[in-house]
Amino acid sequence: xxxxASTPMIRPGGTLGIVxxxxxxxxxxxxxxxxxxxxxxxxxxxxxxxxxxxxxxxxAPYDDAAALAAFADACDVVTYEFENIPHATAAVxxxxxxxxxSATALLTTQDRLSEKDFVASLGIPTAPYRAVDxxxxxxxxxxxxxxxxxxxxxxxxYDGKGQRMIREGDDAAALLAEFKGVPCILEGFVPFERExxxxxxxxxxxxxxxxxxxxxxxxxxxxxxxxxxxxxxTRATGDAAVAIARAIAEALDYxxxxxxxxxEIAGPEGAARLVVNEIAPRVHNSGHWTSExxxxxxxxxxxRAVCGWPLGDTxxxxxxxxxxxxxxxxxxxxxxxxxxxxxxxxxxxxxxxSRPGRKMGHVTRLKPLx
Amino acid sequence: xxxxASTPMIRPGGTLGIVxxxxxxxxxxxxxxxxxxxxxxxxxxxxxxxxxxxxxxxxAPYDDAAALAAFADACDVVTYEFENIPHATAAVxxxxxxxxxSATALLTTQDRLSEKDFVASLGIPTAPYRAVDxxxxxxxxxxxxxxxxxxxxxxxxYDGKGQRMIREGDDAAALLAEFKGVPCILEGFVPFERExxxxxxxxxxxxxxxxxxxxxxxxxxxxxxxxxxxxxxTRATGDAAVAIARAIAEALDYxxxxxxxxxEIAGPEGAARLVVNEIAPRVHNSGHWTSExxxxxxxxxxxRAVCGWPLGDTxxxxxxxxxxxxxxxxxxxxxxxxxxxxxxxxxxxxxxxSRPGRKMGHVTRLKPLx
Numbered sequence: 001x002x003x004x005a006s007t008p009m010i011r012p013g014g015t016l017g018i019v020x021x022x023x024x025x026x027x028x029x030x031x032x033x034x035x036x037x038x039x040x041x042x043x044x045x046x047x048x049x050x051x052x053x054x055x056x057x058x059x060a061p062y063d064d065a066a067a068l069a070a071f072a073d074a075c076d077v078v079t080y081e082f083e084n085i086p087h088a089t090a091a092v093x094x095x096x097x098x099x100x101x102s103a104t105a106l107l108t109t110q111d112r113l114s115e116k117d118f119v120a121s122l123g124i125p126t127a128p129y130r131a132v133d134x135x136x137x138x139x140x141x142x143x144x145x146x147x148x149x150x151x152x153x154x155x156x157x158y159d160g161k162g163q164r165m166i167r168e169g170d171d172a173a174a175l176l177a178e179f180k181g182v183p184c185i186l187e188g189f190v191p192f193e194r195e196x197x198x199x200x201x202x203x204x205x206x207x208x209x210x211x212x213x214x215x216x217x218x219x220x221x222x223x224x225x226x227x228x229x230x231x232x233x234t235r236a237t238g239d240a241a242v243a244i245a246r247a248i249a250e251a252l253d254y255x256x257x258x259x260x261x262x263x264e265i266a267g268p269e270g271a272a273r274l275v276v277n278e279i280a281p282r283v284h285n286s287g288h289w290t291s292e293x294x295x296x297x298x299x300x301x302x303x304r305a306v307c308g309w310p311l312g313d314t315x316x317x318x319x320x321x322x323x324x325x326x327x328x329x330x331x332x333x334x335x336x337x338x339x340x341x342x343x344x345x346x347x348x349x350x351x352x353x354s355r356p357g358r359k360m361g362h363v364t365r366l367k368p369l370x
Numbered sequence: 371x372x373x374x375a376s377t378p379m380i381r382p383g384g385t386l387g388i389v390x391x392x393x394x395x396x397x398x399x400x401x402x403x404x405x406x407x408x409x410x411x412x413x414x415x416x417x418x419x420x421x422x423x424x425x426x427x428x429x430a431p432y433d434d435a436a437a438l439a440a441f442a443d444a445c446d447v448v449t450y451e452f453e454n455i456p457h458a459t460a461a462v463x464x465x466x467x468x469x470x471x472s473a474t475a476l477l478t479t480q481d482r483l484s485e486k487d488f489v490a491s492l493g494i495p496t497a498p499y500r501a502v503d504x505x506x507x508x509x510x511x512x513x514x515x516x517x518x519x520x521x522x523x524x525x526x527x528y529d530g531k532g533q534r535m536i537r538e539g540d541d542a543a544a545l546l547a548e549f550k551g552v553p554c555i556l557e558g559f560v561p562f563e564r565e566x567x568x569x570x571x572x573x574x575x576x577x578x579x580x581x582x583x584x585x586x587x588x589x590x591x592x593x594x595x596x597x598x599x600x601x602x603x604t605r606a607t608g609d610a611a612v613a614i615a616r617a618i619a620e621a622l623d624y625x626x627x628x629x630x631x632x633x634e635i636a637g638p639e640g641a642a643r644l645v646v647n648e649i650a651p652r653v654h655n656s657g658h659w660t661s662e663x664x665x666x667x668x669x670x671x672x673x674r675a676v677c678g679w680p681l682g683d684t685x686x687x688x689x690x691x692x693x694x695x696x697x698x699x700x701x702x703x704x705x706x707x708x709x710x711x712x713x714x715x716x717x718x719x720x721x722x723x724s725r726p727g728r729k730m731g732h733v734t735r736l737k738p739l740x
Binding site: 034349 | 379382383396399400403404405406407408409421422423424425665674679680682683687688689690702705706709710712713716717718719720721722731
C-alpha cells in the first residue's frame with residue numbers, strides 16, 4: 001500500500017485529465033467541475049461530447065506522443081473513460097503525469113485473455129476459456145469447451161461487438177474468419193440466472209467502497225436496464241460479489257472506480273455460484289443509477305479516488321430502489337415525455353447524431369423498496 | 371398567458387445562452403449539459419468560472435451591442451444569472467433571441483424602488499420606503515420612517531454592499547454622501563422574527579412550482595445558512611409565502627426560476643405577517659440546497675422553465691431536512707475535511723482567487739426530519 005506521503009491530494013483548482021471524450025468522460029467532467037477542478041479532455045474526435053463541458057481539450061490521435069506528453073504535462077492527474085488505450089499511450093501518460101488507474105490495470109483488463117488469466121490466478125472463477133489464434137486452436141477449444149460457446153476478440157469489444165455465439169451446426173471457422181485474424185478467445189457458455197455487477201472504488205491509500213450490487217438486463221447485447229437492489233440476489237451472494245471485486249482491486253493495487261460484471265449460476269440446493277465475466281477499469285454504464293440513487297455518484301467517486309480524496313458514501317439515497325434505463329438510438333426521441341414523467345431523472349449526452357444501437361442518454365427512477 | 375404555439379420547446383442539442391459567468395451561471399451550465407444542451411456564456415471577465423464548463427463563451431463587455439447580438443443569434447434561448455443587466459443590453463438580447471425571464475422582469479427587479487412599487491401595487495406588504503435622491507429627501511424620509519432605517523442604493527446592491535443602517539445619532543447626510551449621488555431608497559427597519567425565501571419556477575405555459583420555503587441566516591450581511599423546512603415556520607405562513615411568490619410571478623408573466631426574500635414579523639396572538647424584502651429574477655443562493663435536497667435542482671428547473679419544458683418535481687429528497695452552508699473566503703480551505711465529513715455534499719465554484727467575503731463554494735447536509 002502506498003504511503004500517504006507518496007499520494008498527495010490534488011487540490012481544487014487543479015486539473016484532471018480525462019482520456020476519451022464520450023459520455024463517461026463528460027459525466028466525470030461534470031462531477032469534477034462541481035468540485036472546483038478544471039478538466040482537460042484528450043480525444044481524437046472533433047465532436048466528442050465531453051469537449052463541451054471541459055476547460056480545455058486536446059484533439060489528437062491516441063498515438064501522438066507529443067500531444068499526449070503536452071496534455072499530461074498540463075494535468076495534475078490523468079484518468080480515462082475507456083480501456084482500449086494502447087500501451088504506448090499509457091506509458092507516455094504515466095511518464096508525464098500521475099495516471100490513475102495505472103497502466104497495469106489497463107493492460108490487464110483491455111485483453112480478455114490476460115484479464116481471465118489474472119482473475120483465475122486469484123482463484124476466482126471465470127467461464128472456461130481458451131486462447132484462439134488460428135482455426136486449429138478453435139477446433140481444439142470447441143472440443144474442450146463444447147457448444148454453445150462464445151467466440152470473442154481479445155480486444156476492442158463492447159456492447160456485443162466483437163463476439164459471436166457458436167452453436168451446434170454453425171461453421172465455426174467461418175465465424176472466426178469474420179474477425180480477420182485478430183487474436184480471439186473462446187469462452188464456454190455459462191447458463192446464468194442473472195448478470196450482476198459490482199461498481200466500486202479504491203483510493204491510493206487502499207480505502208475501498210462498493211455500491212450495492214446491481215442486476216443488469218440486456219437487449220440486443222446492449223445494457224437496457226440496471227436495477228438496485230438486484231431482484232432475487234441474496235445478501236450472501238451480494239456480499240460474495242463485493243468480496244470478489246475487492247480482491248481484484250487489491251491485486252491490481254487499483255486506484256479509481258471500476259466495475260466487475262459477474263454471472264450468477266444457480267447451484268444445487270439453492271447455493272449460487274458467481275463467475276467473473278469482465279472487469280471495466282472505469283465508471284460503468286451499470287453504475288449510472290448512482291447519480292440520483294446513491295449519496296455519491298460513480299462520477300464524483302472517480303474524482304475522489306483519482307485525486308486521492310476520501311471516498312464518498314456509497315449508500316442508496318433514502319434507501320430507495322433504483323432502476324436505470326438506457327436510451328438507445330431513437331429511444332431518446334421520447335425526451336419530452338421523459339421530462340414530464342413524475343420521478344424520472346433524464347440525462348442526455350449531447351451527441352450530435354442518433355444512430356441505432358448508440359447510447360444517447362439514460363433515465364433513472366427511484367421507487368420505495370418493494 | 372402565451373399560447374403553446376408561441377412557446378416552442380427548445381430541443382436537446384440546442385444552445386442555452388447565459389449572461390453572466392459566475393457560480394450561478396456555472397451551475398446552470400452543468401445542469402443544462404446533463405440535459406444534452408450546449409451552453410454559451412456571455413461575460414466580461416476572462417476568468418469567469420462558468421467559461422470552464424461551457425461549449426462556447428463570449429468575452430465582451432455588457433454594452434457591446436455587436437457582441438451581444440452575435441451571442442444571442444447563436445442561442446435558442448437566453449437567460450441570465452444576475453439582475454444588474456443594463457436595459458439596453460436586455461433589449462438587444464430580446465431582439466435577437468428568446469430572453470427568459472423577460473426584460474420587464476429585469477427592469478422591475480433590478481431597481482429597489484421599482485421593485486417595491488411593483489410589489490406594493492399587488493397589495494403585498496413591503497417595508498415602508500421612500501425614494502432618496504438628495505439630502506433633503508433623506509431628511510423627509512427619516513422624519514416619516516423614523517430610526518433605525520436602512521439606506522440602500524437603488525441598484526447594484528448584493529451581500530450587504532450598497533446599504534447602511536442609520537441609527538439614532540448617526541450623521542445621515544454623511545452616510546448618504548458615501549453613495550456619491552447615486553439614486554437611493556430609505557427603508558423603515560423591520561424587526562423580523564426570521565428571514566425566509568421562496569424559490570419557485572414558472573413556465574411559459576403558466577405552470578408554477580415552488581420549493582418548500584427556507585429559513586436564511588446571515589453573517590456579516592452574507593447568507594451563511596439556509597435550512598429547509600424553515601425551523602418554526604408554520605404551515606399557514608409557509609403557504610402564504612408561496613402564494614405571494616406566485617402572485618408576483620403571475621403579475622410579471624414570469625418565465626424561469628426566481629426567489630422572493632421575505633421577513634416574517636410576529637403579530638399579536640401568534641399571527642405572523644410577511645413583508646417582501648427582495649425579488650431575485652434568477653436562481654438564488656438560498657436555493658442551493660435543492661441540488662441534493664430536492665428531486666429537481668433549481669438549476670435543472672431553470673433549464674426546464676426557460677426551454678419551455680415541463681417543470682420538475684420540487685419535493686424534498688426522501689422528505690429529509692436540509693441545511694446549506696456557504697463557504698465564504700477561507701472557509702473553503704476546509705475542503706478536505708468537508709470531503710471526509712459523512713453525509714456532506716461539497717460544491718466548489720472553481721474561482722481562481724479566494725478573498726474575504728467571496729463565495730467560494732457551499733456544502734449541503736441532509737438529515738432525517740427532527
